Amino acid sequence: MSTTQLIRTDEEATQIARKLAASYALHAGDRDRERRLPEAELAELSASGLLGITVPAAFGGAEVSVATLAEVFRTLATADASLAQIPHSHVVFLEALRLQGTESQQRRYFDAALAGQRFANAQAERGGRTAADDATTLRPRAGGGYVLHGEKFYCTGALFADWLVVRAVLSGAGPAVDAPPSTPGAPTSKVLAYLPRNTPGVTVHDDWDGMGQRTTASGTVLLEQVLVEETQVVPYTSIFERATTYGARAQVLHAALDAGIARGALDAAIVQVARARPWWESGVARASEEPLLVQQAGELEILVRGAEALVREAALAIDAAEANLTEDSAARASVATAIAKVATARAAVEASSALFDIGGTRSASDSLNLSRYWRDARTHTLHDPARWKVQHVGRWLLDGTLPPRHGQL
The missing domain is CATH 2.40.110.10 (Butyryl-CoA Dehydrogenase, subunit A, domain 2)
Structure with missing residues (x-):
């Protein structure tokens, strides 16, 4: 008998993601340092019911919104970007089944997802x-x-x-x-x-x-x-013969992962500031009182929060497009997602690098393994080139050129 939880609402999905993220964060640095594969953590993920949240309601799933799905991925990535990336293909291929599968195929594989079974690419x-x-x-x-x-x-x-x-x-x-x-x-x-x-x-x-x-x-x-x-x-x-949000769905989750990395890096930086010594020329008692450090921290919060907002905007655009799918609504969803993907990639790389400027020399200690944020950001943002997304956004803005239909947009 399956012990997998059945999630029924969007709110329940986000709550469970927060609980899992808090647990995953405890040993994320150690897992990365030792390259300890997260088998126990993935078993928790399967049991949590999160792997079934995109299953259509007609097949017993919660059929959560894309906005909720993106928030789940962002939340998990704040704690551990590797763990958060593993179920990415899982939900993408469940979407392929929703769009292209026969009823018997959908029943078979959706039931498997609801039981906590994992799909990989x-x-x-x-x-x-x-x-x-x-x-x-x-x-x-x-x-x-x-x-x-x-x-x-x-x-x-x-x-x-x-x-x-x-x-x-x-x-x-x-x-x-x-x-x-x-x-x-x-x-x-x-x-x-x-x-x-x-x-x-x-x-x-x-x-x-x-x-x-x-x-x-x-x-x-x-x-x-x-x-x-x-x-x-x-x-x-x-899938790509008609207007579709298939690529946008996949890409907004990549953007959510990058936004999570950015937020995780900034959270780690704040912890390090509390432990850092002020620069002696500043004349202040604590590092957090240094005017230049305060300025940099504020700029980073604006950068990261802006990236998070763009992920939400893109996810809502996808939800709106799926409620009324046309060439125009699908294009707007793809453009919004491309913008979010570029912005979150920039935020992830910048925040994970600036972590060390804010945290000071002590933050570079290998025992802390804070370099994982930058390494994760720099690796994940290579998934597909941001430069082409900028091109598609520019062409749409200037000439109304519809973005192409494929899995990366």
């Missing part, structure tokens, strides 16, 4: 000309079903997952890219295969060696002649 590859190219193939086999073959990297959470969701190209369609079907020459051949983690032919390697996000276990997944049933396959490319 096997999407990215390192061998293509660009990050959008996939070589992993799904080939039809005699008698029905498919054979899956390929290699994936940056597979966050795969080591801890109950299910792996593999993005692949259907055999015979040629190399596919994440582009809308309206793009000249763009094939429409990508699919998602939902596989039990222990499927024969699936091997997960714990070879992630990033300087930050150290305990996400974002390593390699090898797929060697894996048998896949037709009931395990969900269309992917066709």
